[in-house]
Amino acid sequence: MTKLDTSRRWSDHVVTDRLTTVIREAVLAACQAGELQLEGPLPAVVLEPPRRKQFGDYACNLPMLLARSTGLPAPDVAARILKWIPAPSGLVERAEIAGPGFLNFHLRPDWLHDVMVEIETKDEAYGSNRAHAGDRALIEFVSANPTGPISVVNGRAAALGDTLRRLLQACGAEVSTEFYVNDALNSTQMELLGESLACRYLQELGEPVAMPENGYQGDYVIEMAREIVAAEGDALAGLAVGERSLKFRQLATEQMINQQRSALAAFGVEFDRWFFESSLYDTGAVRQAIADMKARGYAYEKDGALWLKTTVLSGDDQDRVLVRSNEKETYVAADAAYHRDKFSRGFNRLINIWGADHHGYVSRLKASIAALGCPAERCEVLLTQMVLLMRDGEPVRGSKRAGDIIPLVDLVNEVGRSAGRFYFLMNSYETTSAFDLELAKRQSSENPVYYAQYAHARCCSVLQRAEDDGVAIPPASEAARSLLTHEKELDLLRKLADYPGEVRMAADLLAPHRLAGFVREIGQALHQFYEECPALKVSVPDDLRGARLALFRSTATVVRNLLALLGIDAPTKMDRSAAPGASSGDDATA
RNA sequence: GCGCUCGUAGCUCAGUGGAUAGAGCUUCUGACUUCGGAUCAGAGGGCCGGGGGUUCGAAUCCCUCCGAGCGCGCCA
Numbered sequence: 097m098t099k100l101d102t103s104r105r106w107s108d109h110v111v112t113d114r115l116t117t118v119i120r121e122a123v124l125a126a127c128q129a130g131e132l133q134l135e136g137p138l139p140a141v142v143l144e145p146p147r148r149k150q151f152g153d154y155a156c157n158l159p160m161l162l163a164r165s166t167g168l169p170a171p172d173v174a175a176r177i178l179k180w181i182p183a184p185s186g187l188v189e190r191a192e193i194a195g196p197g198f199l200n201f202h203l204r205p206d207w208l209h210d211v212m213v214e215i216e217t218k219d220e221a222y223g224s225n226r227a228h229a230g231d232r233a234l235i236e237f238v239s240a241n242p243t244g245p246i247s248v249v250n251g252r253a254a255a256l257g258d259t260l261r262r263l264l265q266a267c268g269a270e271v272s273t274e275f276y277v278n279d280a281l282n283s284t285q286m287e288l289l290g291e292s293l294a295c296r297y298l299q300e301l302g303e304p305v306a307m308p309e310n311g312y313q314g315d316y317v318i319e320m321a322r323e324i325v326a327a328e329g330d331a332l333a334g335l336a337v338g339e340r341s342l343k344f345r346q347l348a349t350e351q352m353i354n355q356q357r358s359a360l361a362a363f364g365v366e367f368d369r370w371f372f373e374s375s376l377y378d379t380g381a382v383r384q385a386i387a388d389m390k391a392r393g394y395a396y397e398k399d400g401a402l403w404l405k406t407t408v409l410s411g412d413d414q415d416r417v418l419v420r421s422n423e424k425e426t427y428v429a430a431d432a433a434y435h436r437d438k439f440s441r442g443f444n445r446l447i448n449i450w451g452a453d454h455h456g457y458v459s460r461l462k463a464s465i466a467a468l469g470c471p472a473e474r475c476e477v478l479l480t481q482m483v484l485l486m487r488d489g490e491p492v493r494g495s496k497r498a499g500d501i502i503p504l505v506d507l508v509n510e511v512g513r514s515a516g517r518f519y520f521l522m523n524s525y526e527t528t529s530a531f532d533l534e535l536a537k538r539q540s541s542e543n544p545v546y547y548a549q550y551a552h553a554r555c556c557s558v559l560q561r562a563e564d565d566g567v568a569i570p571p572a573s574e575a576a577r578s579l580l581t582h583e584k585e586l587d588l589l590r591k592l593a594d595y596p597g598e599v600r601m602a603a604d605l606l607a608p609h610r611l612a613g614f615v616r617e618i619g620q621a622l623h624q625f626y627e628e629c630p631a632l633k634v635s636v637p638d639d640l641r642g643a644r645l646a647l648f649r650s651t652a653t654v655v656r657n658l659l660a661l662l663g664i665d666a667p668t669k670m671d672r673s674a675a676p677g678a679s680s681g682d683d684a685t686a
Numbered sequence: 687g688c689g690c691u692c693g694u695a696g697c698u699c700a701g702u703g704g705a706u707a708g709a710g711c712u713u714c715u716g717a718c719u720u721c722g723g724a725u726c727a728g729a730g731g732g733c734c735g736g737g738g739g740u741u742c743g744a745a746u747c748c749c750u751c752c753g754a755g756c757g758c759g760c761c762a
Contacts, residue, residue, distance in 0.1 A: 142702095144704090147701095147704095147705080147706095147707095147708085148705075148706085151705075155704085160704080169742085170742065194705075195704080196704075196743065198704080243762095283762070284762080285761070400760090413688065413689075414758085422760075424760085426762090427761080430762095452691065452755085452756060453757065454756095454757085456689075456756090456758055457757090458690085459690095479690085481755085481756090522698095522710095523700090524699085526691080526692080527692075528756095529699090530698080542710090542724085544710065544711095547710090550722095553722085557722060559721095561722095601702075610700090613699095613700060613701090613709080616709075624725095624726070624727095626725080630720095630721065632721045648721095669722085670722085670724065
């Protein structure tokens with residue numbers, strides 16, 4: 097009853113498919129011979145690479161799953177299946193019963209050697225698959241209010257969303273990304289930002305005006321004011337109060353969005369579309385959504401306001417206001433209209449990435465989607481846990497209003513785009529992480545990303561050296577692959593073979609941090625291979641040298657593909673000025 | 687009070703219902719007159735928050751308690 101779905105697991109190789117067939121046929125043969133009696137259908141055959149090498153290339157837990165229905169102890173079931181598995185055969189070198197009833201398979205090494213040919217043939221496409229073909233996904237993320245710069249905290253969602261896009265695309269999905277701009281000029285926050293900017297503007301002109309209560313205190317507001325003075329002089333000072341307020345709201349929005357866009361671009365994140373909340377008002381989509389919710393009986397009037405029945409729709413603890421008594425619509429109404437718009441554009445999978453502090457809003461959004469008759473279950477909300485900002489061990493409050501935020505641009509300048517991205521991607525977004533800015537700077541050269549990048553650079557370096565020395569590097573298809581029998585060679589090949597499954601798993605679980613962990617594993621296998629299996633030493637026979645060089649090239653391809661999914665550079669050589677002790681903020685040369 | 691999320695090595699974190707729970711950092715000890723040492727080998731470190739349950743098998747699923755973070759507005 098469980099684990100019937102092998103498609104979500106490890107059958108991404110021709111090899112596992114063939115092995116699955118071997119096992120299935122053995123079970124059927126045992127049944128026909130009357131040695132096994134099954135009730136019901138045969139459970140899916142699950143193969144996984146065992147944690148310990150001694151257990152072989154693939155382990156199968158089928159005997160334990162069949163123990164109950166056959167009424168036999170799992171090892172007995174295993175023995176009766178094993179009897180019908182031909183070994184040694186073309187694929188299986190050896191099969192054995194182990195532990196509580198596993199069937200462990202040791203395969204002939206040829207299948208590993210052929211992975212090199214597959215990598216060479218598919219090249220950039222190695223690791224890609226069609227598992228998510230047919231998905232039309234829209235990933236909406238960051239969506240920071242245009243009331244301040246993109247902060248380090250936004251970096252987590254930015255790196256995650258951008259990587260999910262690449263990941264899902266690699267699995268055959270059609271993906272768009274979107275930044276939702278809360279630019280509705282009648283919103284409370286935008287009024288306040290406009291007033292704060294107007295105030296700074298007048299102060300720049302020498303007028304002693306006081307900042308509004310709770311105004312935005314950040315220096316960036318003063319900088320914007322200076323730019324306006326530089327561009328417009330005192331031309332805006334004479335405007336009537338109402339007109340001036342609106343004008344500054346518009347100016348503030350425009351400037352903040354430009355700033356945000358370039359900060360994200362510097363982080364390697366670009367959106368297919370910036371969707372403006374205001375457009376939903378301009379087209380009447382918000383009013384239409386409200387009217388439809390009313391018509392469907394999910395909205396009612398009380399105390400002069402219009403309410404959405406979220407208690408009924410999603411078990412919320414109270415209903416939520418759609419239209420205030422002052423007749424202004426709330427964000428709930430606008431978001432309902434926005435998500436209906438997403439569906440109307442043909443997307444069948446909506447992925448929203450929000451900060452954990454918005455978790456209370458998930459059920460409200462789904463309620464509003466349902467109230468419009470849209471499929472709320474097709475909207476997934478990923479909640480990134482808090483990034484606790486620290487400075488010298490002391491927590492920092494990241495309030496835009498108080499001006500105490502750390503811009504993402506600063507991080508990029510300090511540690512570079514690749515290291516910054518990796519920092520966020522290496523941990524699951526579901527765990528809270530402490531981010532000490534001083535520590536991040538100091539650790540820049542210890543950042544695990546360099547380990548992965550060095551693996552790539554090291555491969556390239558060896559290949560370059562071979563080329564410089566006039567040593568031929570044969571294509572994998574012509575290399576003497578079967579000479580690669582050293583333990584470290586086989587370990588490395590195994591990692592390269594596992595890569596497509598890792599990509600698929602990371603995509604299925606929307607968990608790119610798995611790839612960040614896996615690239616370390618490949619790096620480790622590479623470095624160990626490098627230590628123990630010299631290629632260019634004179635003592636190495638030509639055919640073995642060729643095979644090893646081909647393996648370096650296969651590895652470089654896989655690491656490059658993996659880093660590309662994470663949006664991280666794969667340098668051909670490391671920039672030593674960024675080595676421990678130095679503090680260059682640039683990325684290693686590509 | 688109600689709700690959401692999370693408790694794994696000194697620190698930061700992995701871990702697909704499977705076999706002896708793993709990395710990195712830190713600490714200690716070693717390695718090549720090199721295919722670039724941003725490397726490699728080794729050691730130390732754990733009642734997987736506590737207690738029940740389901741299962742052949744639980745860090746993983748369920749219940750409960752303890753602890754932490756966050757949310758609960760006619761703000762977004």
